[in-house]
Amino acid sequence: MGKVYLVGAGPGAVDLITVRGAKLLEQADIVFYDALVDPEMLHLCPQAVQVAVGKRCGKLSSAQQFINKRLVDAAQKYQTVVRLKGGDPMLFGRADEEIQTLKAAGIVVKVVPGITAALAGAASIQQSLTLRGVSRSVAFVTLAQGTENLTTGQPIANPSADTLVYYMGRKDAAKIAQRLIEQGQYGGTHQQDTPVQILEAVSTPRERFWSSTLQELADGKADTWFDSSSPALIMVGEALRDPLQSTSAKINNGLQDSHIFANSRRRA
Amino acid sequence: MGKVYLVGAGPGAVDLITVRGAKLLEQADIVFYDALVDPEMLHLCPQAVQVAVGKRCGKLSSAQQFINKRLVDAAQKYQTVVRLKGGDPMLFGRADEEIQTLKAAGIVVKVVPGITAALAGAASIQQSLTLRGVSRSVAFVTLAQGTENLTTGQPIANPSADTLVYYMGRKDAAKIAQRLIEQGQYGGTHQQDTPVQILEAVSTPRERFWSSTLQELADGKADTWFDSSSPALIMVGEALRDPLQSTSAKINNGLQDSHIFANSRRRA
Structure with missing residues (x-):
């Protein structure tokens, strides 16, 4: 089973991600990214499968449940799964739902903070x-x-x-x-x-x-x-x-x- | 005259600085760093003059005034001056006093955010x-x-x-x-x-x-x-x-x- 990293992409500028976040993108096998993430940031992970999960804050929770499920599925197939979230995951990021779902499935989760807007x-x-x-x-x-x-x-x-x-x-x-x-x-x-x-x-x-x-x-x-x-x-x-x-x-x-x-x- | 960059070092871990902050450290001629900054982070700027400004939050403002003056002096001597501050400069960081002093001296200032604790x-x-x-x-x-x-x-x-x-x-x-x-x-x-x-x-x-x-x-x-x-x-x-x-x-x-x-x- 792989690990899932919830990574804060920061406010928008590609170089305002943390060094840790950038390194994880370089190592990722698959990256799920938000609508709020600048597509240019994906140039940091050309090797990875890149999946848009086009949710913006405030959308329906069914979309969130679908993202949760895809993260669990990905961790069963890939070693390094990155969930790239605009801003910081723990502030208005609904990371909690993803963390609980992954833990319930026995998957190891780590969170990398991001610069909040x-x-x-x-x-x-x-x-x-x-x-x-x-x-x-x-x-x-x-x-x-x-x-x-x-x-x-x-x-x-x-x-x-x-x-x-x-x-x-x-x-x-x-x-x-x-x-x-x-x-x-x-x-x-x-x-x-x-x-x-x-x-x-x-x-x-x-x-x-x-x-x-x-x-x-x-x-x-x-x-x-x-x-x-x-x-x-x-x-x-x-x-x-x-x-x-x-x-x-x-x-x-x-x-x-x-x-x-x-x-x-x-x-x- | 040089530029002064107020850079948020983040909470402590060396790889929780932003990519932009890390690059500025690599380019810096001189770095003034806080007591809250992990000395290991200075390995990112071996080329720079490294100056400890041993202030922790809550110390006397005379210490702050001395730091302000040293930043102005450094900008007259060096091209790239980095002021590395624990956490984020704009949150409990007293960046405001440094920014106003530098601007009053006609020095260009830029601020790079950091991960707050x-x-x-x-x-x-x-x-x-x-x-x-x-x-x-x-x-x-x-x-x-x-x-x-x-x-x-x-x-x-x-x-x-x-x-x-x-x-x-x-x-x-x-x-x-x-x-x-x-x-x-x-x-x-x-x-x-x-x-x-x-x-x-x-x-x-x-x-x-x-x-x-x-x-x-x-x-x-x-x-x-x-x-x-x-x-x-x-x-x-x-x-x-x-x-x-x-x-x-x-x-x-x-x-x-x-x-x-x-x-x-x-x-x-």
């Missing part, structure tokens, strides 16, 4: 997600699918943190912003002029940024900007304020103009 | 930080240093999320657990029997795990287990429950025994 995005815009004296916590959140705990039946609470990063929150962006502003009025962390950074297709040639405030996001100003074919991150928090803007923002304490630009911003 | 830790214990229908948010938190926003003077709020990962929370572990249990009694997310996973020296040969519950952590049962010479992560949340334990835990709805073990747990 939020960290690659912070590197792209060169803004820390935490900032000494300003932000000591960051929450990564998805709004996709159910809002009830399937075990307890309790509603899943909205997170709070100094910095919030929403994965897959695009279509609810204005609503999210409105709710955060309302919470801010009752003692919550975020306010109308709290900085917002939206990042699309992080680390790829299609990477784009939108820099604004919570109020402008609530007003729907980002809605026409989104490119629905790219994954987007919505980042909210005082740590994300451009240091060059912070003085005037503090003086005015008002809304800043939104800034729409592509790829080159704050990148040298 | 929480994701490497989740990979080691093979437990997802988010879980469909159970946990849709994870917060990374540090308790180090001030609890006031230096800009606004407002207290920095305690975060809430389905899964919490505390970086550098070791000495306050029992207090953190006690507070989470109290919050749970007033509608918060976590309860006495909520699973806790503590991970030390993630991804290194000294890696150790402690698996228990919030109540046992509150009772101080982890206190003697900690090895203060290793960085530790405290993870809290229902997503971290061992799937093999979940049925009985639901039936008993009581405390589970703690499990203390090294390196091999749930790793194949």
Whole structure:
């Protein structure tokens, strides 16, 4: 029986996979890859059978069950099976279902972490997600699918943190912003002029940024900007304020103009 | 003038740096590295001048200012300067101060993300930080240093999320657990029997795990287990429950025994 490696491909750029992940691709007999994985990354494993498992986050669980079964089948036929997953396997990756299925079949599983999009995005815009004296916590959140705990039946609470990063929150962006502003009025962390950074297709040639405030996001100003074919991150928090803007923002304490630009911003 | 690359070294293991980071080390003229970086990683840059900047998180800012100055000086002398930082530069990494100083000096900066310890830790214990229908948010938190926003003077709020990962929370572990249990009694997310996973020296040969519950952590049962010479992560949340334990835990709805073990747990 072979081993199955769940490998995080990282955010998109081929060279943002880990060295360990790249070596496993070079050794793989068969590679199952996500829709979120850049096809260029498969150049690292020309020797392997390459199987697209065209699931994007939020699709039906039957697709997941089919992937689980194919992984078990592959481990009975090949020595080194790589399951290449966009981002990191343990964060919004549904790795758990694959791990449990493989273990139940007596198959050895190893997990190789990947760079999650939020960290690659912070590197792209060169803004820390935490900032000494300003932000000591960051929450990564998805709004996709159910809002009830399937075990307890309790509603899943909205997170709070100094910095919030929403994965897959695009279509609810204005609503999210409105709710955060309302919470801010009752003692919550975020306010109308709290900085917002939206990042699309992080680390790829299609990477784009939108820099604004919570109020402008609530007003729907980002809605026409989104490119629905790219994954987007919505980042909210005082740590994300451009240091060059912070003085005037503090003086005015008002809304800043939104800034729409592509790829080159704050990148040298 | 040279360029300065802030590179995330990842959690510890030499092959958990990104391919991009490893290539930059191979090209570097000079490398400034943290106390948290494994010396073995410097084998990737035998050609470079190697400078230890022996700061661990939470040290005095004068040390940080000295590092900032040395980076500026190096960029005036060398073409490729690498600042190698444990974990990810943009998460609890104080990269912001280095970036602003370098930019103010007119030096080009690029940031290369790294695997943060929480994701490497989740990979080691093979437990997802988010879980469909159970946990849709994870917060990374540090308790180090001030609890006031230096800009606004407002207290920095305690975060809430389905899964919490505390970086550098070791000495306050029992207090953190006690507070989470109290919050749970007033509608918060976590309860006495909520699973806790503590991970030390993630991804290194000294890696150790402690698996228990919030109540046992509150009772101080982890206190003697900690090895203060290793960085530790405290993870809290229902997503971290061992799937093999979940049925009985639901039936008993009581405390589970703690499990203390090294390196091999749930790793194949």
